[in-house]
Amino acid sequence: MNQYLDLAPEVAAALKGKRPVVALESTIIAHGMPFPQNLEMAKAVEQAVRDGGATPATIAVVAGRLCVGLSDQVLQRFAEEGPQIVKVSVRDLPFVVARKFMGATTVASTMRIAAMAGIQVFATGGIGGVHRGADKSFDISADLQEFAESNVAVVTAGAKAILDLGLTLEVLESLGVPVVGFGTDDFPAFYSRASGHPVPIRCNTAAEVAALMQAKWAMGLKGGVVVANPIPKKAEIPAGEIAPVIERAIDEAEKSGIHGKEVTPFLLKRLAEITSGRSLAANIALVLNNARLAAEIAKNLQ
Ligand code: PSU
Ligand code: MN
Numbered sequence: 305m306n307q308y309l310d311l312a313p314e315v316a317a318a319l320k321g322k323r324p325v326v327a328l329e330s331t332i333i334a335h336g337m338p339f340p341q342n343l344e345m346a347k348a349v350e351q352a353v354r355d356g357g358a359t360p361a362t363i364a365v366v367a368g369r370l371c372v373g374l375s376d377q378v379l380q381r382f383a384e385e386g387p388q389i390v391k392v393s394v395r396d397l398p399f400v401v402a403r404k405f406m407g408a409t410t411v412a413s414t415m416r417i418a419a420m421a422g423i424q425v426f427a428t429g430g431i432g433g434v435h436r437g438a439d440k441s442f443d444i445s446a447d448l449q450e451f452a453e454s455n456v457a458v459v460t461a462g463a464k465a466i467l468d469l470g471l472t473l474e475v476l477e478s479l480g481v482p483v484v485g486f487g488t489d490d491f492p493a494f495y496s497r498a499s500g501h502p503v504p505i506r507c508n509t510a511a512e513v514a515a516l517m518q519a520k521w522a523m524g525l526k527g528g529v530v531v532a533n534p535i536p537k538k539a540e541i542p543a544g545e546i547a548p549v550i551e552r553a554i555d556e557a558e559k560s561g562i563h564g565k566e567v568t569p570f571l572l573k574r575l576a577e578i579t580s581g582r583s584l585a586a587n588i589a590l591v592l593n594n595a596r597l598a599a600e601i602a603k604n605l606q
Contacts (some may be wrong), residue, residue: 306420312373312541315361319422322357324602326595327372327418327426327456333362333382334389334408335569336429337584338576343383343423344498347376349427349595350493356599361423363414365392368404382408391565393446402531412450412456417526419486424517424605426458427572427598428482429591431492431566433463433472436554443567444475450528452479456518457529461590462492462499465543466550466571469499476530477504483530486597493533495586496543500536503532510597514604533597539589542581 310334313321318325328349333342346362353360361373364382371378382389385406392400392407394416401409409417418426432445451458463472469491476483485491485503493499507513517529529550562570575583 306370308368308370309417309420310369310371310398311421312361312371312375313371314359314542315421318359322606324599325361325423325425326353326358326598326602327414327423328353328360328362328595329411330362330364330382330408331391331430332429332591333379334386335391335543336572337555337587338573339383339386341584341588342379342386345591346379346383348588349591352592352595353427353599356596356603358599358602361418361421363417365400365405365407365409367406368401370401370417370420372417372423386398387569391569393565395446395449395539403446411447414419415450415454415456415458418456422480424456426456427591427594428458428460429587429594430462430464431458431460433467433469434569435466436468438471440466441563442489443563448472448475449578451476451481451530452527454599455521455526455529457513457531457601459531459594460599461494461531461535461594462532463494464556465493465495465546466567466568467501469493469501473475473501479527480525481527481530482516482530484516486513486533487529488532488534492532493543494590495536495541495542495546495583497534497536498543511604513601517599517605531595531601535586535590536593541579541586546575546583549575552578
């Protein structure tokens, strides 16, 4: 076992007993949503995993330790301190670990740590991807590269509509990453159920997803699987409604000189402000929906 890894007793027991475990990330708590909704979301998501018959393992860097499964006190701290805590992708792990800092882990670093712990399923809101205008900015989330590295399936509501979804799918194809539409032929666009971009693979049950994961890894193919799960209908914001809001937020980000890892948190915050919280409610609903499916997939891997 990696010397920097700390498994919560409940998570260690579940893994040892070969019972289902679902990894969860901490950037969505510290940088993706405001307090106190972020804390309520984090607790509700853990509960949804439990209700689904699996053990939740929220992942974060705590005083330089790679923690898999957080206490209520630590969860509270990430929620309250929010953006004061460093957003940690894979490239940032050596620094925060060496300096014994706190770090909120993104999809990429959460996947890496989940793989170290032996967890195969992870639920998030939406993965990072290729940003619009990436031909000039080169802004392509490290999340995509991680899918080529870590053997973890990530349940996601497609990719955030703030991205260029066509290019995101192209990069995943180049990296050899299966993108599975769960009950859909169309890649979901986070706030909306469809993007107009077809998904290459469709699965209709958690058992089918689990079988695909097992086949991939049994063949010795390295890397993850994107399980694209559309937002529930009642929480959806139609693409036509959210599109102009996204345009406006991206425009503001450019004019304010926001770049690098600040882009995604800035856009999510502005969308929530402009929609008077509707995008936040949609975000919470889709994370819960993903947590339920992740638990179901984890059970089918047993
Ligand atoms: N999904 C959400 N909210 C978030 C994120 C995803 O619903 O805050 C975070 C994830 O941690 C993801 C990160 O890994 O945004 C992508 O950031 P970037 O584009 O800087 O790689
Ligand atoms: Mn980026």
